[in-house]
Amino acid sequence: MFECKDIAEEASNYLDGDLPLGKRIGLFLHIVICSCCREYLQQIKQTISTVATIKPQERHSTDTQALAEKLRALSKGEP
């Protein structure tokens, strides 16, 4: 029998459909009876769509405009 803790650990694999059938059904049966876990899975989905929307970037100090210009010059064989 699967519990809330199992849902918390397997939430990504469950949402991404990357689980063996038996486990998937077991988790599903828990989710059907547990509103907390339904809410938790919903929040993980929202987390994924939020990060995909916000698209955070790596922290870096590269001047991307200067890099683009350097690469353009390189491609044209300019010094």
Added chain:
Amino acid sequence: MKKNAPPEQLDEKGLIAKLIDGDAAAFEFVVNQYHSTMLSVARAIIGDAFADEVVQEAWVSAIKALPRFEGRASLKTWLLQITSNGAKTRLRRESRQLSLDDGWQAEPDSKFDHRGHRIDDVLPWNIDTPEALLENEQLRSVIETAYQKLPPQQRAVLTMYDMGGMEMTEICNILDLSASNARVLLHRARTTLHHSIEKYQES
């Protein structure tokens, strides 16, 4: 396809043609589009110290090789593969074992009773639509900070899978990870971001 269309409206073939042509806007577009993800890959493989250098070198190799780009993979995958190869070469033989048995937990034990049931309710979020989120500066900065604090491998998998829509097999290949390790890293990254949003919602 219009010849003078801005780079973001071009298909990949058109974009590559513009790059080979030496079009400044096209160069700016690809650097802005891919530099951060290339840095994620390099940092995941070699760590922070050499990552910048590896990415700069990857850009130079890619631009030199561009006329021979055959389009078998997408431009993004190709750039990430070049970055990954450069980082791995740089890493040489230094062994890098990913330990997954480090006591990590999706949620702290204190949230569950002895049978694994949640003790408290999971409260619904009062979260905006994805469009409105872009306007929410505070949440944006909470997520950005949490993202930047993620361990590099988690950040790289999340960036390519959830933000870049890449296939897990491609990601495993680029980062040299097994599928199960990549899945674990992805879930850890998502869980950390979930916690940061949860905290923001509670405050």
